[in-house]
Amino acid sequence: MTLRVGIVGAGISGLSTQHFLEREAVRRGLRVQVETWDPRPSPGGNVRTESRGGWRCEEAAESILNSRTETRELAMELGLSNRIVQASPLAKKRFLVWRGKLRAMGPGSIFGSFPTWSAKLAALKEPFVARGPEDESFADFGRRRLGKGLFEQIMDPMVTGIYAANPELLSVRSAFPRIKGMEQEHGSLVRGLWNARKARSRLPQERKAGSGSYSFRGGMTDLVEALAASLGGSVFTDQPLVRLERLEHGWRLHGRDRMADFDRVVLALPSHQLGDLDGLPGHCRKDLCAVPYNPVAVVGLGYRREHVGHPLDGFGFLVPRLEGRKILGTLFTSSLWTDAAPEGHVLLRTMVGGGRSPELASLSENDLVAMVQGELAELVGARGEPVFAHVKRYAQGIPQYPVGHHLVVDRLRQELTPLGLFLAGNAWDGIGVNDCVAAAATRARTILEGA
Ligand SMILES: Cc1cc2nc3c(=O)[nH]c(=O)nc-3n(C[C@H](O)[C@H](O)[C@H](O)COP(=O)(O)OP(=O)(O)OC[C@H]3O[C@@H](n4cnc5c(N)ncnc54)[C@H](O)[C@@H]3O)c2cc1C
Incomplete structure (x- = not known):
């Protein structure tokens, strides 16, 4: 049969x-x-890649995380192994906007002025915070475990970067099962991370999950x-x-x-x-x-390299709600994949709207380009008119x-x-x-x- x-x-x-x-x-x-x-x-x-005139701009997924192997194995079965391209190691460096400026995140930043000292001190209590309910909003979870400061400065932009969601409404259990699982299993994120690290160090090299992300020579398409x-x-x-x-x-x-x-x-x-x-x-x-799905717009803008002041030496930046800006974050696409823009040019891909400012995702294409241009001028010193623009608007983009x-x-x-x-x-x-x-x-x- x-x-x-x-x-x-x-x-x-x-x-x-x-x-x-x-x-x-x-x-x-x-x-x-x-x-x-x-x-x-x-x-x-x-999943669609816009390719024209030497520019390559994704309309949705930019890349696939190396931390899991299912998609890579599928790609191999499809004969795509020689088309897989790893994102540049530069992508390990990530920025956050803080008081109007880009700050690099990383182990060293914990000793600097960002996050604020009060936020860092409040987060020290994390291992002693009791387990929470079976499910709650990501915002309640973040504030409860790590304090209001760290939630607003780091966790809110993180959730925006992945889900373009309103963290007050997003389920921590369904959206971040691993993080919620750490609390349930180990009683604390610090202990959970520590134990995960120990377990990982015992694995043979070939079974260790990778870091970073990858795409394909012609893009995700x-x-x-x-x-x-x-x-x-x-x-x-x-x-x-x-x-x-x-x-x-x-x-x-x-x-x-x-x-x-x-x-x-x-x-x-x-x-x-x-x-x-x-x-x-x-x-x-x-x-x-x-x-519910949040509306989101993806705005890819290309500039001549010399017209952007920032070195663009990283994955991109996220914007905390506290900053009151109109964009959610920007990927430095041509820093991840050097062939995503023609020689001497850079491609920046910005997300707008989401659960934070849904009304902005439905602006006209011209207004979106002008708005993103203004934000990039202030944040990464992008001057003059972009030489490439591609806008994709989703009335219902990402489920929340x-x-x-x-x-x-x-x-x-x-x-x-x-x-x-x-x-x-x-x-x-x-x-x-x-x-x-x-x-x-x-x-x-x-x-x-x-x-
Ligand atoms: C802006 C953005 C950025 C993203 N970035 C990343 C990223 O960097 N990395 C990552 O891993 N993921 C990312 N994602 C998420 C990922 O791209 C999506 O979750 C994934 O592509 C969803 O695939 P899907 O097949 O579930 O749904 P969809 O791609 O929405 O496919 C559903 C299909 O159903 C079809 N359909 C609708 N109505 C009917 C009907 N009546 N009959 C038949 N078919 C119908 C539609 O035409 C569509 O083709 C991003 C998503 C967005 C929107």
Whole structure:
């Protein structure tokens, strides 16, 4: 018997689910027939690289962390090993804006004037702070464990840099499971980090998680293009799912001009787009569509090198809310990948909006460019007009897991899995590309169990 699986959404989550399903089925001697549908003209979802005139600018993910290996292994299976490019070692240096100036972060900075001495002293109490509730907002967690000062000066910009989220609303457990896990397991972040370090030192070299991040020679688009190419004609673009119909055994999917029956269906589209579908189980609909997404704009600006005063010798900078600026942070893209800008030029990629100032993400492209230009002039001494600009606006860009999200996800999976429906995508299992790929591998095994 052949198991028919329909995947709705050809972002990295949907495409990698199909890849792992097909690979795992071969390994288990099972027969599967998989199709992936997406309304866009090309697969890849938000992962897209804009390449023109010697500039290479990402619209969403800039790079993949080396700290996990799932995506790298997938890339190897796809024959991309010689296209993997490590970010420059410069990327280890990160900056924060403090009192209007860029400050380098790092072990040495702990002895300087930033963070403030009162914040550092308050944080010394961390090992003695009692364990907190099962889940709480990232802001409550940060203030409780490390004090208001360190939260505002370091943790708030950190969460903004990853989730573009409002830390008062973001679940620490779902967004930062490792950090919350340290508290639960070791009673303290300091003890958790110390124990993790000791455990790591005992591992053989080849099993140690790497630091830094990587991308591909043609940018992140190389990964989704290679994935889609390896799946051949079973990825249907320009094909939105409009309706699901429950059958006695399985589901009938109705697309714009395609209809097909499947034993199992993977919903790999954003949670906010699930609301547009007819035929979802009524009792789950509210929870399925309830994950809020923050609007975000990505503004890539290119300058002649000599028109930017700062050495750009790092990954980029983040902006704490206290600074009252209009941007969330900027990546020094051409310092990470020297070929991302033409010779003698630099590329800076700035995030705007998020949970902190959502209204700014919907400014016109011209206004966004002008605003970012003004901020970069003050912060890194960028002078004159940029010679390259690329703007990508997301009305609903990055999911912001609410406190208690894990309970909703567990409940939904308990309800949907027996019906042959599987949840995928960054609304449920983490937002990083590594999270999406790791969840896809697990999902493929779950789908094949009992097949
Ligand atoms: C600005 C930004 C920066 C980021 N930076 C990083 C980073 O540096 N590193 C990192 O690891 N991650 C980063 N991320 C996160 C990461 O890129 C995403 O979480 C990941 O790409 C999400 O993939 P996905 O497949 O879950 O969802 P998506 O990419 O959103 O794909 C969902 C797909 O579903 C499709 N769809 C919608 N409606 C339907 C329908 N009715 N029928 C069929 N299909 C439908 C959509 O067209 C889309 O293709 C960033 C994200 C953003 C927005």
